[in-house]
Each structure stands twice: as structure tokens, then as C-alpha cells.
């Protein structure tokens with residue numbers, strides 16, 4: 001299971017939503033919107049799941065992630081360099 005993360009529109013940094021799922025569920029959830037209490041700026045954000053990304057799990061496992069999906073690459077490309 002990997003945590004769904006979003007980009008804070010205030011600080012533009014990635015923040016976790018506290019929701020963990022796998023890649024196939026993540027893609028199924030993309031049209032949905034999440035209301036997230038942001039730990040970065042303290043505000044609430046109403047964001048589409050598809051505007052976020054699925055972070056690597058704490059164990060480092062990346063279960064079910066398709067290696068050759070261009071959509072994933074475009075999402076990962078939005079991650080900050082660090």
C-alpha cells in the first residue's frame with residue numbers, strides 16, 4: 001500500500017493525505033475529489049485524486065506499479081527534485 005499525496009496549492013510542496021492504496025485503486029479513484037487538512041500550510045484543500053500522486057510506501061515496496069505507464073511518468077515528473 002502506498003500513500004496518496006497531493007500538492008499543496010499554497011506552498012506547492014507535496015503532502016500526504018493519510019490515505020493508502022495500491023496503484024490500480026489509485027487510478028480508479030482519480031476522478032474523485034478529496035478534502036484534505038493540509039499539514040504543510042494548515043488549510044483545507046479540495047483536490048482531485050488525479051492531481052496528486054502515489055508516493056512510495058515507507059517500506060520501499062512499490063507493489064503493483066506498472067513500469068511502462070506514461071501516465072505515471074507524467075505524475076512522477078511533477079515531483080519536486082528533492
Ligand SMILES: [Zn+2]
Nearest residue numbers: 008010038041
Ligand atoms: Zn496546504
